[in-house]
Structure formats: structure tokens, C-alpha cells
Amino acid sequence: MYLRYLFKLIPAIFVLLISVRQASACEQDEQCLATNQWKFGIALGLGATSNPLVGGDNIPLVILPDIAWYGEAAYFDNGELGYQWLEKKSFSFVTYLSLDTERAFFNFWHPANILLPINRLSSIADAQAPSKAPDFSGPEQLSVSIDNVSRRNWAVMGGVRWYYRPNSAEWQLSLEKDLSATHNGTKLDLSYQHFWQWQTFRFSTQVKMIWKSSALVNYYYGVDEQDKVEPSFFYQASSGWQPLIALSLQKKMQNNWLWLNRISLQKLHSGMTNSPLVEEGNIYSVFSGFAYQF
Amino acid sequence: MFFCAVSLLDQSAIAQAPQWQVQPTICISEQAGQSCEFTVEITLLNLPSAQYCLVLTDKFIRCANLAEFPLKIPISISKTSQLLLLNEAQQTLLSTTLLVKSRQASTQRRRLRNPWSLF
Numbered sequence: 001m002y003l004r005y006l007f008k009l010i011p012a013i014f015v016l017l018i019s020v021r022q023a024s025a026c027e028q029d030e031q032c033l034a035t036n037q038w039k040f041g042i043a044l045g046l047g048a049t050s051n052p053l054v055g056g057d058n059i060p061l062v063i064l065p066d067i068a069w070y071g072e073a074a075y076f077d078n079g080e081l082g083y084q085w086l087e088k089k090s091f092s093f094v095t096y097l098s099l100d101t102e103r104a105f106f107n108f109w110h111p112a113n114i115l116l117p118i119n120r121l122s123s124i125a126d127a128q129a130p131s132k133a134p135d136f137s138g139p140e141q142l143s144v145s146i147d148n149v150s151r152r153n154w155a156v157m158g159g160v161r162w163y164y165r166p167n168s169a170e171w172q173l174s175l176e177k178d179l180s181a182t183h184n185g186t187k188l189d190l191s192y193q194h195f196w197q198w199q200t201f202r203f204s205t206q207v208k209m210i211w212k213s214s215a216l217v218n219y220y221y222g223v224d225e226q227d228k229v230e231p232s233f234f235y236q237a238s239s240g241w242q243p244l245i246a247l248s249l250q251k252k253m254q255n256n257w258l259w260l261n262r263i264s265l266q267k268l269h270s271g272m273t274n275s276p277l278v279e280e281g282n283i284y285s286v287f288s289g290f291a292y293q294f
Numbered sequence: 295m296f297f298c299a300v301s302l303l304d305q306s307a308i309a310q311a312p313q314w315q316v317q318p319t320i321c322i323s324e325q326a327g328q329s330c331e332f333t334v335e336i337t338l339l340n341l342p343s344a345q346y347c348l349v350l351t352d353k354f355i356r357c358a359n360l361a362e363f364p365l366k367i368p369i370s371i372s373k374t375s376q377l378l379l380l381n382e383a384q385q386t387l388l389s390t391t392l393l394v395k396s397r398q399a400s401t402q403r404r405r406l407r408n409p410w411s412l413f
Contacts, residue, residue: 032402043410066410070403077407084406094406163406193408248408260410291410 033070041066043260045289052268052280053105055145061287092163100155100178100187102220106146144276149227152220155182169194178216185216200252206264208244214271221275233276240269246285258291313339316377316390321369323396329372330394337364338379346387349378 033039047061068077073084075094082096159176172191178184188211196203218237223229246264253259266283273281315337321330338346338360347357350369358365369377371394379388 031405033405035401035403041409064410068405068407068409070405072401075403075406077405078411080407082406084403087403092404092406161406262410 033068035070035072037069039066039068039293041291041293043258043287043289043291045260045287047262047285047287047289049285050280050283051105051107052273052278052283053146054143054277054279055147056105057107059104061285064287064289064291066291066293090165092165094161094163095159096161097156097158097179098176100157100176100182100216102216103152103154106152106220144223144227144229144233146277148229149223149277153182154180155185155216155219156180157187159187168196183216183219185219186213187211187216202250202252204248206244206246206248208246210242210244210266212239212242212269212272214239217272221272221277223276235275235277237275238271240271242269242272243267253290256293258293260291261288262286310340312341312387314379314388314390315339316392319390320393320395321371323372323394328396329370331368331370333366333368334377334392335364335366336379341387345382347380347384349380350392351375 043064043066045062045064049059049061051058066078069075070077073087075082075084080096080098082094084092084094086093155178157176158179159174161172161174164171170191170193172189172193174187174189174191176187176189178186189208191206191208193204193206214237217239220237221235222237223233223235225231225234227233244264244266246262248260248262250261251259262285264283264285266285268278268281268283272278316334318332318334321332323330336348341360343360345357345359348355348367350371355367355369369392371392373394375392375394377390377392378386381387
């Protein structure tokens with residue numbers, strides 16, 4: 001209820017902030033970009049993000065692109081399209097559009113998502129005809145996996161984000177809502193990141209608390225009659241907080257090369273992990289490799 | 295003999311051509327697009343006693359008699375501009391380009407997401 005009022009207030013906040021947007025000089029080279037120029041980078045290495053879903057493959061991290069463009073106020077940064085309304089040395093405020101990465105766990109590169117086999121098509125057609133009762137005849141179903149539930153779609157999230165930057169640290173608070181009516185869910189994200197610089201090494205730790213609404217969690221991890229599985233597997237997923245911690249280490253090398261390392265752990269909440277679609281309580285991610293910035 | 299006479303006439307004409315010295319002609323700003331303020335000193339050479347006017351691109355600066363030169367003029371520009379010297383008939387006698395150079399090639403912005411944050 002409160003979130004709904006907050007979203008109604010957003011246009012008024014924008015009008016206020018238009019008048020206070022001022023450019024502030026960027027002082028840290030690592031975080032600064034020249035405006036109106038594309039920045040490209042590519043990292044090659046080894047790593048993976050674990051997939052907590054039943055039947056889900058881990059997401060390999062071998063080639064990581066880094067693509068960014070910043071105009072006077074608008075920006076595109078690694079898939080996020082946004083507009084910066086407030087730019088101060090210690091404070092920033094942005095609005096943005098991005099894809100909900102939750103969908104990536106449903107095997108983005110899995111052939112089933114590309115080829116869409118006939119039995120999947122029939123399951124979707126059946127799911128769209130609620131008058132037709134699911135047919136559970138045949139051998140008893142022992143488990144549910146992402147291969148036998150209905151397709152989950154990508155959601156386009158629209159959000160607002162505040163930044164506060166005390167010395168060598170950064171706080172972020174973001175609030176996102178599904179604008180594509182895929183699940184109509186909401187996500188709240190509070191993050192603290194601290195940086196240490198020693199010669200050419202840059203080390204950072206990040207602690208994050210992510211709250212996901214029941215609409216979002218239930219769309220991806222709930223199981224119901226649309227999934228055409230036995231009713232004993234039906235599950236109503238609920239909202240919850242997911243803490244995350246990440247460590248990263250970078251070293252600047254010669255000729256625009258970087259040595260990149262990152263490791264993160266995200267703990268999933270019980271409203272999600274109790275789903276028969278979920279078999280792990282954590283998401284691990286690790287990457288180590290070399291990057292080149294053009 | 296004829297060629298020597300022509301050559302002397304040419305040199306005489308060059309020596310008497312209106313000239314001016316404008317210094318400095320380059321202003322250095324911190325960032326591209328920022329206003330750059332500096333003072334230029336203008337010295338007139340080979341010009342008859344009269345009133346002359348200074349125009350910066352399309353903006354009138356001031357008029358002054360020859361006796362008031364050399365003249366120091368404060369100028370504020372944010373991009374490359376033309377400084378013009380006009381006579382009383384509003385004809386352009388001389389022009390000089392004033393350049394603005396920035397310490398940083400273009401405006402810098404703080405990145406809002408961590409690099410390599412796609413995954």
C-alpha cells in the first residue's frame with residue numbers, strides 16, 4: 001500500500017530534482033567516464049553463477065562484456081538505461097529501466113527456450129485455457145523442474161535509485177517495479193560498498209539486502225495449475241529479504257589491461273526456497289580473468 | 295631597375311598595412327564547455343588616428359580612440375570565437391581567432407554502476 005503511494009509521488013520528486021541537477025567534477029579515474037563516448041570492455045576468464053533451480057544449469061561466466069555510454073544526464077550502463085536527475089559529489093538520484101535478471105535462472109541459453117518443443121507449446125496453450133482441466137494421467141510425477149513448468153518471461157523493471165557517497169564508500173537504495181505487467185512485482189535493494197585502493201590494486205566489499213515482493217517471487221518460483229504438474233506440487237511463493245555479500249579485487253596492468261576477480265554469495269529466503277522448483281538455498285558466483293578496456 | 299622599384303613598393307605597402315597584436319589568444323578552462331575568462335592586451339600598428347570598435351563574434355565589446363591603445367580587455371568565452379576590429383564605417387579591418395582549450399578532453403561523469411556488472 002505504502003509502495004503504491006510512493007510510486008504516485010515519483011513524478012513530483014522528478015519535477016523538484018530537475019531544478020537541482022548540477023554537474024560535479026568526477027575525481028576518481030576508475031569511476032569516471034568521458035561523456036558522449038561509448039566505453040567498451042571485454043573480460044575473458046573462468047567462472048560461473050550457480051543456479052538454485054531444479055534442473056537449472058549454472059550460468060557460465062567466460063566472456064563478460066562491459067558496455068557503457070553516458071550523456072549529459074542520460075546513460076546506458078550494462079543493460080540499464082537511465083536518467084540522472086541529481087548529480088552532486090556525495091549524492092545522486094537516477095531513474096532507470098532494466099531487465100529483471102530473475103529470468104536468467106530459467107536457462108536463458110537452454111535449447112528448450114530457443115527451440116520451444118511441441119510439448120512445451122501444448123502446455124502453454126493448455127495453461128491459457130483455464131476451462132480445460134489438466135491431465136495428470138500417466139506415471140506418478142516425482143519432482144518439478146524448470147523443464148516441466150510453464151515458461152517464465154522477462155520483466156522490464158522501472159526504478160528509482162539514490163546514491164550517497166561518503167569517503168571511499170557508497171550507499172545505494174533502489175526501488176523497482178515491473179512496468180511490463182509480467183508479474184507486477186516490486187524489488188527493494190539497499191547496498192553498501194567500500195573501496196580500498198593500494199597502488200594499482202583496488203579492493204571492494206559489498207553488502208546488500210534485497211527485498212522481493214510476493215508477486216515477483218510467486219511469478220518465477222510459485223507453482224500452480226498453469227504449470228501442468230500434479231496439484232501436490234502447487235506452491236504459493238512469498239516475499240522476503242535476500243542478503244548478499246560480494247568481494248572484488250582488480251589490478252590495473254599495462255596497455256588498458258585489468259586483472260579481475262569477483263566472488264559473491266546471495267542467501268535466498270524461505271518463501272522462495274520452500275518452492276519445489278528451488279533446490280538450493282544460496283546463489284554462488286565467482287569469476288577470475290583478464291579484461292581489456294578499449 | 296623596374297623590378298627593384300616594384301619590390302620596394304611592395305615592401306612599403308606591407309610595412310604600412312594595418313596590423314594588431316592580441317595577446318594571449320588561448321584561454322584554458324578546466325572542462326570543455328565551461329566559461330573561460332581572461333584579459334587580452336590589444337596593440338594597434340600602422341593605423342591612422344581614429345575611433346575603432348572591438349566586436350567578439352557577434353557581441354559588441356567597446357569603442358576606443360587610437361590614443362587609448364594598447365588596451366586591456368576582459369573577455370569571457372566558452373568556445374572558439376573571433377575578435378574583430380571595426381572602423382567608424384563598421385568595416386572589419388582586422389580579425390583574430392581566440393581559442394578555448396580544456397584541461398580535460400571532455401566532461402567527465404561518475405559511473406553509476408560497477409564495471410562488468412552485467413552478470
